[in-house]
Amino acid sequence: MSQALDENKIGGLGVSRKRVEDNRFIRGRGNYTDDIVLPGMLHMEILRSPLAHARIKSIDTSRAWEIPGVRLVLTGEMAATRNLAWMPTLSYDTQAVLATDKVRFQGQEVACVVADDPYIAKDACEAIDVEYEPLPVIVNPEQAVAEGAPLIRDDKAGQADNVVYRWEVGDQAGTDAAFEHAAVVSKLRLHYPRSHPSPIECCGSVADFDRATGKLTVYMTTQAPHIIRAAVAMVAELPEHLIRIISPDIGGGFGNKVPVYPGYVCSILCSILLERPVKWIEDKTGNLISTGFARDMYLDGELALRADGKILGVRMHAEADHGAFFADAQPSKFKIGLLHSTFACYNVPAAHLTARGTYTNKAPGGVAYRCSFRVTEAMFFQERMVHQAAKDLGLDPAEFRRRNFVRADAFPYRTPFGFLVDSGQPEACLDVGLKAVGYEDFLRQKEEARRRGRRLGIGISTMTEPLGAGNSREYDILGIKMFDSAELRVHMTGKALLRVGAKSQGQGHETTWAQIVSHELGIPADDVTVEEGDTDTAPFGMGTYASRSTPVAGAAISMVSRKIRAKARKLAAHLLEVSEEDLEWELGRFSVRGVPEHGVTIQECAMAAYGNMPDGMEPGLENHAYYDPPNLTWPFAVYIVTVEVDPETGVWDVLNTVAVDDCGVRINPMIVEGQIMGGLTEAYAMANMQFITFDAEGNCVGSNYMDYLLPTAWETPGFELHSEVVTPSPHHPIGAKGVGECAAVGGPAAFVNAVMDALDDTGVRNIDMPLLPDRVWEALTQHHDVSGAPPVRTDD
Numbered sequence: 001m002s003q004a005l006d007e008n009k010i011g012g013l014g015v016s017r018k019r020v021e022d023n024r025f026i027r028g029r030g031n032y033t034d035d036i037v038l039p040g041m042l043h044m045e046i047l048r049s050p051l052a053h054a055r056i057k058s059i060d061t062s063r064a065w066e067i068p069g070v071r072l073v074l075t076g077e078m079a080a081t082r083n084l085a086w087m088p089t090l091s092y093d094t095q096a097v098l099a100t101d102k103v104r105f106q107g108q109e110v111a112c113v114v115a116d117d118p119y120i121a122k123d124a125c126e127a128i129d130v131e132y133e134p135l136p137v138i139v140n141p142e143q144a145v146a147e148g149a150p151l152i153r154d155d156k157a158g159q160a161d162n163v164v165y166r167w168e169v170g171d172q173a174g175t176d177a178a179f180e181h182a183a184v185v186s187k188l189r190l191h192y193p194r195s196h197p198s199p200i201e202c203c204g205s206v207a208d209f210d211r212a213t214g215k216l217t218v219y220m221t222t223q224a225p226h227i228i229r230a231a232v233a234m235v236a237e238l239p240e241h242l243i244r245i246i247s248p249d250i251g252g253g254f255g256n257k258v259p260v261y262p263g264y265v266c267s268i269l270c271s272i273l274l275e276r277p278v279k280w281i282e283d284k285t286g287n288l289i290s291t292g293f294a295r296d297m298y299l300d301g302e303l304a305l306r307a308d309g310k311i312l313g314v315r316m317h318a319e320a321d322h323g324a325f326f327a328d329a330q331p332s333k334f335k336i337g338l339l340h341s342t343f344a345c346y347n348v349p350a351a352h353l354t355a356r357g358t359y360t361n362k363a364p365g366g367v368a369y370r371c372s373f374r375v376t377e378a379m380f381f382q383e384r385m386v387h388q389a390a391k392d393l394g395l396d397p398a399e400f401r402r403r404n405f406v407r408a409d410a411f412p413y414r415t416p417f418g419f420l421v422d423s424g425q426p427e428a429c430l431d432v433g434l435k436a437v438g439y440e441d442f443l444r445q446k447e448e449a450r451r452r453g454r455r456l457g458i459g460i461s462t463m464t465e466p467l468g469a470g471n472s473r474e475y476d477i478l479g480i481k482m483f484d485s486a487e488l489r490v491h492m493t494g495k496a497l498l499r500v501g502a503k504s505q506g507q508g509h510e511t512t513w514a515q516i517v518s519h520e521l522g523i524p525a526d527d528v529t530v531e532e533g534d535t536d537t538a539p540f541g542m543g544t545y546a547s548r549s550t551p552v553a554g555a556a557i558s559m560v561s562r563k564i565r566a567k568a569r570k571l572a573a574h575l576l577e578v579s580e581e582d583l584e585w586e587l588g589r590f591s592v593r594g595v596p597e598h599g600v601t602i603q604e605c606a607m608a609a610y611g612n613m614p615d616g617m618e619p620g621l622e623n624h625a626y627y628d629p630p631n632l633t634w635p636f637a638v639y640i641v642t643v644e645v646d647p648e649t650g651v652w653d654v655l656n657t658v659a660v661d662d663c664g665v666r667i668n669p670m671i672v673e674g675q676i677m678g679g680l681t682e683a684y685a686m687a688n689m690q691f692i693t694f695d696a697e698g699n700c701v702g703s704n705y706m707d708y709l710l711p712t713a714w715e716t717p718g719f720e721l722h723s724e725v726v727t728p729s730p731h732h733p734i735g736a737k738g739v740g741e742c743a744a745v746g747g748p749a750a751f752v753n754a755v756m757d758a759l760d761d762t763g764v765r766n767i768d769m770p771l772l773p774d775r776v777w778e779a780l781t782q783h784h785d786v787s788g789a790p791p792v793r794t795d796d
Helices: 076-080 118-126 172-180 225-236 262-274 284-290 375-393 397-404 426-437 439-451 509-521 549-576 602-611 669-688 742-758 773-782
Strands: 042-048 054-060 070-075 086-088 094-096 109-115 129-134 163-170 184-192 204-210 215-220 243-246 278-281 297-305 311-321 350-358 455-464 484-490 496-500 528-531 583-586 589-592 595-601 622-627 636-645 652-662 720-722
Touching (some): 042 262, 042 284, 070 262, 086 225, 109 118, 172 311, 204 262, 262 278, 311 375, 397 455, 439 636, 509 528, 549 589, 549 622, 595 602, 636 742, 652 669, 652 742, 669 720
Parallel strands (some): 496 528
Antiparallel strands (some): 086 094, 163 350, 484 496, 583 589
8 A cells, every 4th residue: 555645734736835934934034134233333324416417517525524423425427436437237238237428317316424323314315415417318219219219328329319229029021911911900019117016125235245255235125136246246247156145035026126226336345444334225206206117018910811810910000218327137149138028828820029229318227026027018919909800800809819829739839929828728727717807797788777877898818928947948047147046955865855946025935945846755845954045055046037936946946855855765765775766756755665664764765875875875865957948837827807987077997807827836836826816916006096107307206105006915906816728838847937026027917908998989999008097088078099008198
């Protein structure tokens, strides 16, 4: 009889194991960057520009130096003497650490002060006198490329205009031919507005340079410690082995904590100059106005359609507003990110995409906000175009999608943009979602409500998202391939220590990583300790963003566990005095084939590794793995939203939200559901309330939480989640695909499509997000599209 362990009882794969990290978080025992206190530590504050574009005529720091407790006042000119006035970005551009020639966005770092406490430092910042000469301001791509536009990056040799790049992909000739044969051409102009990840914890760092050892230790809020170490080595000109980056508990990231920010560099330089620890903790306004913006992309999209609803071709042109510096965190070869992952779940014969990036007088934008490299924009544009195309043809939106889906038996499917989508069941997911929402019944309710003066709407968003960027043939950042890593050590008592190159910001890595080890080795999850975030102990990894955790780091954990099991098999053969070929593995135990009662546990193998190993075998039971994925993973999802719009006020309420996520094998269903709910909450917020924009002078409108609204439990609607459809990834070791970003990526279009469906008799084709009540009311009463693109008026 089998003596295999019960995986459910030991906390293995598929178990809704409670998050172990919450034991410290709910007790207030988390250890965040601001909790770090070092002997002799000083505090740093940053002076930011009030203007969006201005020449710096002079900086007078004399009054700041006179304030008791001030230890250092640092300007760009002083940083330049150490070659640190400018730094490289993750997109091979340059970014000012502290402005020297001019400021290029409101909130740009101009100087910093180090003092005995943060209040003295803040007072001293206010005592710095900066004389500015205002310059014309640009806040959108149209202004950036207009004739006579001021040159924003006049610091760059050979930069004659405000264009960052031009990029294209696809078959232009084939796409043009498809449009020539189209019965209907559906066109849509869209703007995905700027949004901000807005984590609870702002950015911060504690830099500690030890002159005696030459070692620099930095505690910081980073999602990618090893990449930061490499960047610091290049900027500070210190060898990597003398740099230690420690990322403790992180209070949310969502992509906001991937880039290298000037505050990090300033704290490091100040610690080197003063030879004392220097702490910098960003305030909320500083975070909102200057760090990690996302989106800000414009689209002109067209679909070539047959009369029967078949898509013949897709033509897209995107304008990306990158702000003053091109600082996107994305694979080097894809200037517009993975925007060309669009229409990957639809059988489209021909497609062509062109893109242009521009500089503007705004903080650097484009960093992923719970999104893999512009995939959020790709899916939003895709699903808004599909919704409108169905309306233009007079077809039911669900049926239109069904007619154009890639069939389940057609995978693997090569998209017209070159991606290989390896698996999926789009129609099955759509069927589950339509049944759950009561689709046909709601359509009848909608028509009945319309006759009574009420406006109901239903919106569908179906998407497949490329996750786990990593395969080294295609993906790198700053020339570093996007693999990931894991190191596993099983102690002689059978307890295990797992170190991973990823870094959690709330995803539950300490819980789920242990479950993968438990699944592979049969070691109870409670006996596996997980460590991340310290470059002196963790193996080199690319960090956590773009839903890379499970697809790449999780795969590395599986692979290293299997290496451990392979050595344990040799130990078991030695202990049982049989050949390896005579052994069978069942969870947690090797046994002799045909004699199941004659066996040894993984714990007994671990003990033998330290005291009874065969001749010629190295002691110990530990190993490491670097995982380079053969392909991206492709989860699929269907999100369906029903709403009611008040025609008198433009206010819209969510009636129901149904989510069907096929993310492959789920490691911990409870955590997956939490990720989906969090993503849907962010999707609702982007569609309904999160509004951050700029006026004609480049002032950031929405730089506080009175204006930039985040949803609370009061506003957030309920969600109905479904997990019936499971399509394992054919190349991932445990069949997982990842899910962290899916709902935030696919969700916004469902909410917008629902509101647009409620307005389908008005002739309105688009209202830009967020769909604020005044915008919806204007569309209803004026019967025209409503743009939210900057500049916005602030005089009324």
